[in-house]
Amino acid sequence: xxxxxxxxxxxxxxxxxxxxxxxxxxxxxxxxxxxxxxxxxxxxxxxxxxxxxxxxxxxxxxxxxxxxxxxxxxxxxxxxxxxxxxxxxxxxxxxxxxxxxxxxxxxxxxxxxxxxxxxxxxxxxxxxxxxxxxxxxxxxxxxxxxxxxxxxxxxx
Amino acid sequence: xxxxxxxxxxxxxxxxxxxxxxxxxxxxxxxxxxxxxxxxxxxxxxxxxxxxxxxxxxxxxxxxxxxxxxxxxxxxxxxxxxxxxxxxxxxxxxxxxxxxxxxxxxxxxxxxxxxxxxxxxxxxxxxxxxxxxxxxxxxxxxxxxxxxxxxxxxxxxxxxxxxx
Amino acid sequence: xxxxxxxxxxxxxxxxxxxxxxxxxxxxxxxxxxxxxxxxxxxxxxxxxxxxxxxxxxxxxxxxxxxxxxxxxxxxxxxxxxxxxxxxxxxxxxxxxxxxxxxxxxxxxxxxxxxxxxxxxxxxxxxxxxxxxxxxxxxxxxxxxxxxxxxxxxxxxxxxxxxxxxxxxxxxxxxxxxxxxxxxxxxxxxxxxxxxxxxx
Numbered sequence: 001x002x003x004x005x006x007x008x009x010x011x012x013x014x015x016x017x018x019x020x021x022x023x024x025x026x027x028x029x030x031x032x033x034x035x036x037x038x039x040x041x042x043x044x045x046x047x048x049x050x051x052x053x054x055x056x057x058x059x060x061x062x063x064x065x066x067x068x069x070x071x072x073x074x075x076x077x078x079x080x081x082x083x084x085x086x087x088x089x090x091x092x093x094x095x096x097x098x099x100x101x102x103x104x105x106x107x108x109x110x111x112x113x114x115x116x117x118x119x120x121x122x123x124x125x126x127x128x129x130x131x132x133x134x135x136x137x138x139x140x141x142x143x144x145x146x147x148x149x150x151x152x153x154x155x156x
Numbered sequence: 157x158x159x160x161x162x163x164x165x166x167x168x169x170x171x172x173x174x175x176x177x178x179x180x181x182x183x184x185x186x187x188x189x190x191x192x193x194x195x196x197x198x199x200x201x202x203x204x205x206x207x208x209x210x211x212x213x214x215x216x217x218x219x220x221x222x223x224x225x226x227x228x229x230x231x232x233x234x235x236x237x238x239x240x241x242x243x244x245x246x247x248x249x250x251x252x253x254x255x256x257x258x259x260x261x262x263x264x265x266x267x268x269x270x271x272x273x274x275x276x277x278x279x280x281x282x283x284x285x286x287x288x289x290x291x292x293x294x295x296x297x298x299x300x301x302x303x304x305x306x307x308x309x310x311x312x313x314x315x316x317x318x319x320x
Numbered sequence: 321x322x323x324x325x326x327x328x329x330x331x332x333x334x335x336x337x338x339x340x341x342x343x344x345x346x347x348x349x350x351x352x353x354x355x356x357x358x359x360x361x362x363x364x365x366x367x368x369x370x371x372x373x374x375x376x377x378x379x380x381x382x383x384x385x386x387x388x389x390x391x392x393x394x395x396x397x398x399x400x401x402x403x404x405x406x407x408x409x410x411x412x413x414x415x416x417x418x419x420x421x422x423x424x425x426x427x428x429x430x431x432x433x434x435x436x437x438x439x440x441x442x443x444x445x446x447x448x449x450x451x452x453x454x455x456x457x458x459x460x461x462x463x464x465x466x467x468x469x470x471x472x473x474x475x476x477x478x479x480x481x482x483x484x485x486x487x488x489x490x491x492x493x494x495x496x497x498x499x500x501x502x503x504x505x506x507x508x509x510x511x512x513x514x515x516x517x518x519x520x
Contacts, residue, residue: 043307043308045308045312045313052313054311054312054313055311055312056311056312057312057313067291067293070288070290070291071288071291071293071295080308080309080312097307098307098308098309098312099309100306100307100308100309101307101308117307119305119306119307120305122278123278124277124278124281124298124305125275125276125277125281125283125296125298126275126276126277127273127274127275127296128273128274128275129273129294130273133292134292135287135292135293135294136292136293136294137293137294137296138293138294138295138296139295139296139298140295140296140297140298141283141297141298141299141300141305141306142298142299142300142303142305142306143300143303143306143308143313144303144306144313145303147303147313149306149307149308151307152293157494157497160501161497161498161501164497164500164501164504165482165497168475168482170481170482188439191439191441192439195439195440195505195508196504196508198440198443198444198445198508199444199504199505199507199508199511200476200504201445202443202444202445202453202457202507202511203457203472203476203477203507204476206450206453206454206457207360207364207473207476207477208360208363208364208454208458209360209454210356210359210360210363211356211359212355212356212359212373212376213369213373214373216352216355219351219355219373219377220348220351220352222377223351223377223380223381223384224344224348226377226378226381227381227384227385230381230385
């Protein structure tokens with residue numbers, strides 16, 4: 001009888017060990033899979049003109065419009081381009097927003113992203129942005145005739 | 157406008173077409189006015205292209221050194237600027253700004269930090285960075301009054317390309 | 321690594337762009353190129369060498385401070401000239417408040433004097449060498465009041481229209497026309513007198 005009990009205990013210990021090892025392997029496997037960050041990039045033009053007649057220009061969504069209007073002085077904001085991409089540490093993305101504009105997005109360790117705004121082939125701004133906060137990153141600047149451009153990057 | 161001033165306006169090309177015709181009709185009959193117009197023409201022709209041509213009576217280096225010194229003095233005296241910083245003009249009325257802006261840095265041709273956030277711009281670029289708590293937005297704004305850096309193409313704005 | 325700019329061979333447009341980006345050497349080159357013209361304009365208005373030097377210098381300092389406002393709508397030289405003209409006008413207005421007016425100048429302001437001048441019968445500049453003509457015009461301009469001299473300078477040399485002059489001089493178009501008319505008639509009379517002096 002004792003011999004039977006002992007072999008049963010051993011069997012349970014063996015299965016328990018297998019379970020622990022199995023869980024360990026699964027966890028390791030999951031950890032090595034890259035976590036993708038969805039990045040949405042929107043190119044916006046800010047102006048006091050109410051009806052610009054440019055091509056491929058449309059009304060900006062109300063929520064983003066309100067956020068920009070609460071910071072900047074222009075009355076109207078129009079969407080020129082929008083793209084969403086998935087970025088992983090091993091797979092940076094170059095997002096083309098217009099003929100003259102690209103955004104290079106790279107994920108860095110310590111929950112950071114490096115973003116380069118490239119205009120007409122030249123890097124205009126290089127920004128290291130913390131992903132710890134839910135902030136959108138806005139790269140912006142002057143444009144002709146008292147207007148402005150904005151590249152709004154949201155990280156999810 | 158009296159007739160004499162109309163004669164002058166005719167000479168200077170500042171008269172309405174209708175009045176030109178009326179005046180020309182008058183000149184055909186009034187020799188005194190015609191003589192006055194002739195005098196004005198002579199004077200205009202005499203003055204044309206005969207602006208005073210002078211050389212500055214100081215050497216290049218001396219003249220420039222005074223200008224450079226004045227510029228330097230003016231820039232030093234602008235420690236408390238009379239105007240608001242250049243970047244203020246882009247933002248919503250200042251009454252709301254203090255509530256919105258948590259942190260602000262000015263960058264010029266180098267790196268600046270905002271805790272975990274850093275940015276750099278080329279030497280010839282002037283930019284300011286800040287964070288809006290209320291809108292949960294971190295902003296980097298590039299100064300470029302000529303709009304040369306803009307990524308928004310002419311087509312989107314429906315503006316003709318201008319010759320530079 | 322970008323090639324350093326050769327300021328001497330750069331165009332004004334390139335120098336202005338470089339100056340706007342903070343390149344003092346580029347701005348110095350602009351000063352060297354246009355200093356004579358700016359000084360000459362200041363002198364033509366002030367008729368005083370020291371004042372003209374001071375005001376032209378002040379114009380260059382202001383230009384440096386306002387460079388970012390220069391949009392390229394006109395040439396840099398034209399833009400600079402406008403700055404020095406405005407500075408000279410400000411100075412002349414300040415001086416007018418303290419300077420005693422001659423009776424003749426008061427007559428000029430009130431108007432009507434030009435009607436008393438007989439119309440000249442012959443061209444007062446006919447047969448004159450350019451350098452001699454320039455000297456006589458300069459001498460004649462010196463005898464005008466600053467308002468009449470300025471309106472003549474702005475119209476004849478800066479090629480401004482009546483309404484542009486009115487804006488710069490902060491007066492009505494009618495006043496611009498009256499002053500210009502008087503200035504021309506007075507100039508004709510003075511040139512004629514100089515011609516007679518020469519002949520006798």
